[in-house]
Every structure is written in C-alpha cells, then in structure tokens.
Amino acid sequence: MxxxxxxxxxxxxxxxxxxxxxxxxxxxxxxxxxxxxxxxxxxxxxxxxxxxxxxxxxxxxxxxxxxxxxxxxxxxxxxxxxxxxxxxxxNGDKQYLVEIRERGVAIVPSQIAAGACLREVVAGLDGQEIVIKPTVGAAALHTVRGVAGSDELSRAMDDLPDTVYLVQPFLSEILTDGEWSLMFIDGEFTHAVVKRPAAGDYRVQVMFGGEATVTDPSPAVLESARTALAAAGSPPLYARVDGVVVNGRFLLMELELIEPYLFLPEFPEATEKLAAAVAKRV
The missing domain is CATH 3.40.50.20 (Rossmann fold)
Incomplete structure (x- = not known):
C-alpha cells in the first residue's frame, strides 16, 4: 500500500x-x-x-x-x-545552546534572562552593543539590538513581553561577512548559503530585505557545523546549522531542527535528497 x-x-x-x-x-x-x-x-x-x-x-x-x-x-x-x-x-527553546556549549560546541556567547533579571543582565553589559531575543522565537520576533545602558535600548525593552530571553553580543561580522547557513539531510551536508542583511539593517531574513548566496564553506566551517550537529544526537532527517565566523572561528548561532527554511529553491538537488531520505525512514 x-x-x-x-x-x-x-x-x-x-x-x-x-x-x-x-x-x-x-x-x-x-x-x-x-x-x-x-x-x-x-x-x-x-x-x-x-x-x-x-x-x-x-x-x-x-x-x-x-x-x-x-x-x-x-x-x-x-x-x-x-x-x-x-x-x-x-530544539524549540534556544536554551539548548547552553547545553550544547557544555558538549564542546563553540556558540555565540549567550546569557539567559527571564523577567526582571533581563535588565540586571543587560546592566552588567553596560556600553556593549547587544542583541536580545526570546528563547522561544523565530523570524526576529521581539528581537532588539542596542547599546546596553542606553536610553534607546531601555525604551525598546519596555515593549518586550515578559518571557525568557537570550542576551548576546552583537557581532559586526554579520554585517561585513554575513551569517552562514549549512544544510544537512540525513546527516549529510548538501549545500550552504551566506546570508547578508539589507543596508541599514542587521536582520538577515528575507522579509527584512536580507539576501542569501549559495557558497561553498571552508573545510573548517563545515567541520564546525558537523560538530554542532553531532552534539544534537543521532542525525536528524533535516537540519540547518546557522553561525558566524569570528576571528577565524565558527560560532554557532542556532541549530534549526523544527521546520527551517532549507533554501531548496537555491539548490534544487537537495529537494530530491530530502524526499529520498523521507521515503527511507517512513
């Protein structure tokens, strides 16, 4: 049947x-x-x-x-x-980043803060440019960027809902070099893109004007992505490993295992590979 x-x-x-x-x-x-x-x-x-x-x-x-x-x-x-x-x-809560860091994966430095603790964490980073994002979130919803201690960031934080957040340094490499996304199907690397934000923005998502270019990763970037994926356990059916290279080192931003955009139109061959992997598992 x-x-x-x-x-x-x-x-x-x-x-x-x-x-x-x-x-x-x-x-x-x-x-x-x-x-x-x-x-x-x-x-x-x-x-x-x-x-x-x-x-x-x-x-x-x-x-x-x-x-x-x-x-x-x-x-x-x-x-x-x-x-x-x-x-x-x-994978639904980005607090997994702390766990995966303990497994030896290099991640973007991250602190977790909930409720009133958010302002306390931000105060400890006074003068630094940071990004605040919900641990359960996507598409940059309720994500803010600014200088810790500034009035502008404080006002932006006033509008944030009461939930749990990741507080991370803003990495200028996203503006200059872009953010990597490496796609894996059944544990095997298929393709990668570099995502860059539109001029004047820092968000790489297409709805904010970001663009993605299919690019071959260096052996070091690919190996780092494999290490991050391996830390999640047995190979998932599909995965997208997002990260940024800082001082020659790939830092994991997110491990996307739920329903990530896999850039299939940019690399159509991956569509057949994904279908074959599904058929093998069903």
Whole structure:
C-alpha cells in the first residue's frame, strides 16, 4: 500500500509555502502520498497518516504551548514526526545552546534572562552593543539590538513581553561577512548559503530585505557545523546549522531542527535528497 505522509503546515500557508511545492512532486516520485495539513486544524485525523513531516509550521513559536500539546497528541497516536518530536521539543527553546556549549560546541556567547533579571543582565553589559531575543522565537520576533545602558535600548525593552530571553553580543561580522547557513539531510551536508542583511539593517531574513548566496564553506566551517550537529544526537532527517565566523572561528548561532527554511529553491538537488531520505525512514 502507498504510504501517506502529512506535510504539516500553518493556516497562513494551507497549501504549503510555494518553495515547498517541488518537494510534493519529489515525494510522489518516491511512491509516497503527501498531503498538506494545517497543524492547528482540529478536524485532521493524524492517525490516518504513516508519518508527519513538519514544513511550513511557521507559527509554532507564537503558539508554543499549543504546539507542544499537538506533538503529544501525535505521539499518543503513534505517528512518527520528522524531525523526531523529542528532538523538536528540545530544539524549540534556544536554551539548548547552553547545553550544547557544555558538549564542546563553540556558540555565540549567550546569557539567559527571564523577567526582571533581563535588565540586571543587560546592566552588567553596560556600553556593549547587544542583541536580545526570546528563547522561544523565530523570524526576529521581539528581537532588539542596542547599546546596553542606553536610553534607546531601555525604551525598546519596555515593549518586550515578559518571557525568557537570550542576551548576546552583537557581532559586526554579520554585517561585513554575513551569517552562514549549512544544510544537512540525513546527516549529510548538501549545500550552504551566506546570508547578508539589507543596508541599514542587521536582520538577515528575507522579509527584512536580507539576501542569501549559495557558497561553498571552508573545510573548517563545515567541520564546525558537523560538530554542532553531532552534539544534537543521532542525525536528524533535516537540519540547518546557522553561525558566524569570528576571528577565524565558527560560532554557532542556532541549530534549526523544527521546520527551517532549507533554501531548496537555491539548490534544487537537495529537494530530491530530502524526499529520498523521507521515503527511507517512513
């Protein structure tokens, strides 16, 4: 029998994001029956599927409690999720960076601060240019940049919701050299891009005008990315390793294992590789 796979997406992209559409054809070519399903739709019978592939679930971070409850329901139904639901839960909160640092991975220096502790942590960095971002977040939501101790940053912090944050130094290398994203499928490196922000901005996401260029990483950057990925445990089905090179050393910014944009249009060969990896695991 043909195995059915649900491509979990968000209500904003009920038919998947356009960049994922080639994946549908690639999955069909392997003999699977892929169907886009909105993860928040209560009418979906997830037990009718042989597996669930997270794709355009780009609202999980603003409905995180609901998202983790949905994962629990899927687990109870016995339907495997890619990436694995346990790995997704671990990766959903950026506090994993502290854990992965303890495993020997070089990360962007990070402090975790919640509630009133946020201003205390920021005060200890007086005069330094920093970035503050939620530990559960994506697409630069509730992310602010500024000089610790400045009135401008203090006012920006007034508007931040009461949650847990990462406090990191702002790395000027993002403006000059860009941020690396290295893609892995079934543990194997496929392609990489360098993302650069638009002039006058520091955010590399395309919605803020950022651009990405397919670029071959140096052996040192690739090895550092492999080390970061290995620290997460057994190879995930798909992964994106984000980082920046500072003084010749690759520092991990994020390990994206939930539903990252994989730059498939920029490197179409990876679409077939991802489909084949899914078929092998289902």
């Amino acid at each position: 043909t195995k059915r796979i649900a491509l979990a997406t968000s209500a904003a992209h009920p038919e998947l994001h356009e960049h994922d559409l080639p994946l549908v054809d690639a999955l069909r070519a392997t003999g699977l029956d892929p169907v886009a399903e909105v993860w928040t739709d209560p009418s979906v019978d997830w037990s009718a599927y042989d597996a669930i592939l997270l794709r355009s679930v780009w609202d999980y971070h603003v409905r995180y409690d609901e998202f983790t409850e949905w994962l629990s329901q899927v687990d109870k139904a016995g339907v495997p999720v890619f990436n694995d639901s346990g790995l997704v839960r671990w």
